[in-house]
Amino acid sequence: MNALTRTGLTLAAVGVGGIGYASLVERNAFVVRRRSVPVLPRGRRPLRVLHITDLHLMPGQRRKAAWVSALAGLRPDLVINTGDNLAHPEAVPVALEAFGPLFDVPGVFVLGSNDYLAPTFKNPLFYLMPQLSRRRPTPSAHLPTDDLVKGMLDGGWVDLTNARAHLEVRGEPVELVGVDDPHLDRDRYDLVQGPADPAALLTIGVTHAPYQRVLDGMTADGAGLVVAGHTHGGQLCVPGYGALVTNCDLDPGRVKGVSRWWPGAGGDLSAEPPDDAAWLEVSAGLGTSPYAPLRFSCRPEATLLTLEPVA
Numbered sequence: 001m002n003a004l005t006r007t008g009l010t011l012a013a014v015g016v017g018g019i020g021y022a023s024l025v026e027r028n029a030f031v032v033r034r035r036s037v038p039v040l041p042r043g044r045r046p047l048r049v050l051h052i053t054d055l056h057l058m059p060g061q062r063r064k065a066a067w068v069s070a071l072a073g074l075r076p077d078l079v080i081n082t083g084d085n086l087a088h089p090e091a092v093p094v095a096l097e098a099f100g101p102l103f104d105v106p107g108v109f110v111l112g113s114n115d116y117l118a119p120t121f122k123n124p125l126f127y128l129m130p131q132l133s134r135r136r137p138t139p140s141a142h143l144p145t146d147d148l149v150k151g152m153l154d155g156g157w158v159d160l161t162n163a164r165a166h167l168e169v170r171g172e173p174v175e176l177v178g179v180d181d182p183h184l185d186r187d188r189y190d191l192v193q194g195p196a197d198p199a200a201l202l203t204i205g206v207t208h209a210p211y212q213r214v215l216d217g218m219t220a221d222g223a224g225l226v227v228a229g230h231t232h233g234g235q236l237c238v239p240g241y242g243a244l245v246t247n248c249d250l251d252p253g254r255v256k257g258v259s260r261w262w263p264g265a266g267g268d269l270s271a272e273p274p275d276d277a278a279w280l281e282v283s284a285g286l287g288t289s290p291y292a293p294l295r296f297s298c299r300p301e302a303t304l305l306t307l308e309p310v311a
């Protein structure tokens with residue numbers, strides 16, 4: 001065997017090993033990310049917000065469902081579900097089973113494209129070619145959206161699909177405003193826009209996909225925190241570098257975790273945030289499309305946000 005052949009075989013083995021790790025190990029290595037956000041008025045008690053998103057559940061994924069159910073043990077004060085719950089037309093029962101213990105907590109939800117349309121095969125090159133990844137999903141079979149929504153409403157959660165709501169969270173008045181999925185151009189923030197309620201402790205914006213137009217609209221109206229999913233954290237990331245794509249018009253530097261946002265923040269990425277800039281939390285989520293069952297350097301996650309008073 002010559003050196004060239006040996007090198008080729010070695011690279012092939014590394015590639016197969018990497019795909020095996022991304023598919024079998026990291027894709028199932030769920031983790032709770034804990035973040036603190038100083039967004040409450042001075043002197044107020046902290047609130048614990050559990051953010052779950054992008055479960056992409058298949059009917060047989062009981063381990064993932066059980067992991068989500070166990071998040072109730074974190075004793076959140078509020079649950080926010082930013083959609084993409086389903087990856088199969090028969091996955092509604094396992095999704096509602098997963099959420100069961102969390103229905104004891106005040107909760108809100110918005111929907112993502114994978115609550116409306118069944119997944120389809122996508123070219124893996126999408127991860128390397130952002131201009132392709134931003135395209136809208138190709139048409140596919142419809143999912144039982146109404147069954148999913150009814151189950152979550154029956155569980156006591158509030159539907160924020162192009163809607164505004166007020167909830168009492170640990171005795172405090174919290175305002176929430178949400179949109180339908182911007183990735184499908186279903187967002188109608190114009191229907192629910194308006195200044196943040198000054199009587200509320202905090203106004204939280206909720207969207208599946210963190211498109212700039214939605215972030216700008218919510219933060220211009222005074223939302224102190226915006227919560228989103230959709231990006232999968234880039235899903236296939238480069239160690240030491242990070243995400244290559246966000247699957248929307250958000251910059252890769254904000255693909256997951258906590259950052260600042262203010263109207264126009266996407267126009268100058270080097271700009272310093274103003275003192276009153278809102279907080280943006282984007283979760284890498286818990287699943288993948290069944291046609292791209294890989295995660296690399298981007299573990300599947302749920303987020304426990306501790307909302308704290310400003311210093």
Ligand SMILES: [Fe+2]
Pocket residue numbers: 054056084112114230232285
């Ligand atoms: Fe997703």
